Amino acid sequence: MTTADEEILVLFGSQTGNSEAAAHEICSIIPARLSPSSSRVTSRVMHLDDFLELEGAGWTRLVVIVCSSYGVGQAPIGARKFREFCDEILRRRDGKEKRGSAPSLEGVTFALLGLGDSHYSTYFRNPTTIHDALTAAGARRAGELGKADASGTGDMEQSKVIERWIEGIWDDLAKVLSSKPPERQALDRARDETWGFCLEIFPEWRPAKKFAAMDVLYLSLGGIILALLARYCFFVIGGWSL
Numbered sequence: 523m524t525t526a527d528e529e530i531l532v533l534f535g536s537q538t539g540n541s542e543a544a545a546h547e548i549c550s551i552i553p554a555r556l557s558p559s560s561s562r563v564t565s566r567v568m569h570l571d572d573f574l575e576l577e578g579a580g581w582t583r584l585v586v587i588v589c590s591s592y593g594v595g596q597a598p599i600g601a602r603k604f605r606e607f608c609d610e611i612l613r614r615r616d617g618k619e620k621r622g623s624a625p626s627l628e629g630v631t632f633a634l635l636g637l638g639d640s641h642y643s644t645y646f647r648n649p650t651t652i653h654d655a656l657t658a659a660g661a662r663r664a665g666e667l668g669k670a671d672a673s674g675t676g677d678m679e680q681s682k683v684i685e686r687w688i689e690g691i692w693d694d695l696a697k698v699l700s701s702k703p704p705e706r707q708a709l710d711r712a713r714d715e716t717w718g719f720c721l722e723i724f725p726e727w728r729p730a731k732k733f734a735a736m737d738v739l740y741l742s743l744g745g746i747i748l749a750l751l752a753r754y755c756f757f758v759i760g761g762w763s764l
């Protein structure tokens with residue numbers, strides 16, 4: 523008998539496509555490498571920002587993150603909002619931001635492959651920030667923190683480091699999946715608190731007010747009154763003209 527499917531999200535941010543290619547590769551291998559005979563593991567790949575905004579931060583118990591640094595230690599395309607999210611967690615941890623608290627990511631485990639270039643004085647700043655923020659919020663890291671340096675040479679060439687990290691991560695990921703799963707409430711709480719936190723820092727994400735039942739009632743009443751008025755006018759004007 524097979525048990526329920528388990529989904530792993532592969533989240534990325536990438537300016538020139540390297541992290542994106544690695545994320546897609548990891549996502550395509552996950553089902554074959556991590557599905558035990560008794561269940562099916564599925565995977566989806568998406569931008570870190572889309573995970574927050576479009577997926578409403580629906581944390582799975584295991585996420586794999588692949589992300590580079592861009593600008594001056596900043597986030598690349600598809601990870602800028604996620605970086606703001608991480609910066610805010612660290613500001614609150616360090617007491618630089620007094621209001622509110624950071625979301626709890628207890629129950630979430632992440633694997634992280636970071637890309638950067640050691641020629642920059644801000645080498646690896648973005649992956650480091652992601653790592654520190656997630657752990658500060660209570661998430662646990664699985665496996666080695668991957669550090670793929672675009673200036674690496676020989677054995678440390680970036681593409682080789684990426685392939686080695688991908689080849690070496692499966693036992694760590696399998697260990698997470700074979701361990702006791704977190705309580706459903708823990709992941710629900712991580713999702714709700716992350717989403718609430720995002721609404722604080724990105725107020726523009728607040729959904730436009732939907733029509734409530736009372737709005738529909740008032741609109742219907744308004745329509746009926748208008749129809750009655752029109753009918754009244756029709757008879758009055760009709761009566762005069764006779």
Ligand SMILES: Cc1cc2nc3c(=O)[nH]c(=O)nc-3n(C[C@H](O)[C@H](O)[C@H](O)COP(=O)(O)O)c2cc1C
Pocket residue numbers: 535536537538539540541542589590591592593594595596598637638639640642644645646647672680
């Ligand atoms: C304009 C520019 C700015 C960059 N800034 C940084 C940086 O601040 N820190 C860093 O570690 N790497 C930096 N990098 C290097 C990239 O992170 C590296 O090339 C990486 O492989 C890009 O991966 P991606 O294709 O997934 O974006 C920068 C690269 C460019 C082209």
